[in-house]
Amino acid sequence: MVDAAENALIRRLIRAGAGTDDEIDVLLKDAGLAEVARVLVEEVVFRCPEPANTTPVEVALDLTHGGERHGVALRMVRDEPVRVVAEESARVRSRVTFTAAGLIRRLYGPTDSPRTGDFTNSFLPTPEDPARLRELLTEMNTVLRAAAQATATLMAGCTGRRPDLGELSIRYGSDKWASFHWYTAHYERHFARYRDRPVRILEIGIGGFEDDLGGGSLKMWKRFFPRGEVFGLDLYDKTALTEPRITALVGDQNDPEYLTAMAREHGPFDLVIDDGSHVNEHVRTSFRTLFPLVRPGGLYVIEDLQTAYFGDFGGSSGGVAGPDTSLGLVKELIDDLHHREHRDPAVSRPTVTQATVTGVHAYHNLVFVEKGTNGEDTLPTWMDADVWTALGAK
Ligand SMILES: C[S@@+](CC[C@H](N)C(=O)[O-])C[C@H]1O[C@@H](n2cnc3c(N)ncnc32)[C@H](O)[C@@H]1O
Structure with missing residues (x-):
């Protein structure tokens, strides 16, 4: 169920998505990053298409604002709905980070406004030793591919653009x-x-x-x-x-x-x-x-x-x-x-x-x-045939 406070917050987010940076700042200050993040993540999960990856992976979605960070992990695998799970960095194969303002604009701002570099993405932990690198290489075809597909699914959920x-x-x-x-x-x-x-x-x-x-x-x-x-x-x-x-x-x-x-x-x-x-x-x-x-x-x-x-x-x-x-x-x-x-x-x-x-x-x-307003008038009366007949016109 959605209570009145949550409905009010969603309406504010919808307005702020097309508003100024100041409006978004005030909103984040009033509601707090954690509460805003909860609503945004729910919207992202709703908008995500069905995952294409058959190997299950977790993708992290991080939101930042000022010095604060709020992160969740999303479990993705084909034939299952995308779901939020507790974030455990060992299982996370890809991390997408937005500023909270950036994601608010993506989700609720005009869909045609240009944007570049409003997020960062990092894949798989950097290997520290050659053995781990070899291990990673053997994983490449499965986990990396699944992580790329799952990240694409997440990014499709982080947008106002909609499919046909x-x-x-x-x-x-x-x-x-x-x-x-x-x-x-x-x-x-x-x-x-x-x-x-x-x-x-x-x-x-x-x-x-x-x-x-x-x-x-x-x-x-x-x-x-x-x-x-x-x-x-x-x-x-x-x-x-x-x-x-x-x-x-x-x-x-x-x-x-x-x-x-x-x-x-x-x-x-x-x-x-x-x-x-x-x-x-x-x-x-x-x-x-x-x-x-x-x-x-x-x-x-x-x-x-x-x-x-x-x-x-x-x-x-x-x-x-x-x-x-x-x-x-x-x-x-x-x-x-x-x-x-x-x-x-x-x-x-x-x-x-x-x-x-x-x-x-x-x-x-x-x-x-x-x-709308249907006020368009009819033709002027002087165009009536009767008027011309009275004037002797043929
Ligand atoms: C054809 S279905 C709607 C399909 C749905 N709009 C869609 O596109 O998937 C018709 C619905 O109208 C509801 N309905 C029937 N009579 C109604 C009434 N008098 N007032 C409101 N809803 C009614 C039915 O219970 C049914 O769920």
């Missing part, structure tokens, strides 16, 4: 790529501009239903947005998934009162994804309640629009999605986008969606709705 979303969805077990859906390329495109921001993202539908804990997509978003806070909402209790930068909430997406209170407590969200029940009524209730509370400049995504044609989800038969379906909502939003063009009657007081939907990007079974 398709790969992440497989790594964490979300069904957004392959297994029937091919959504991640669309997500890559529409989410790219939010990647470096301290976004708040809500996903309705954590996965696993009653039977499994699920949570694959929450971890995928956590890895994809290195400065993001991820919230998942599900009908079933999945609060065991709560960890740094992930909060699992229990509630019904068809309950507007709950949704409003939840969004006021944890929002405003920059990104909302509806991958919940896919019952048409529920999709519409969630959108109508949450879209007004999305931050301007944000996006609202609805998955699995195919249920607009499925009778057992409240969809329409006959190949035309009716007004009460999710796709009926999408069509309505396109009308809202054009409200300044409506005639007979013209719109005098735009609704929330008329005033704030600025784009509707629909794909097979998936839609991205942009939130």
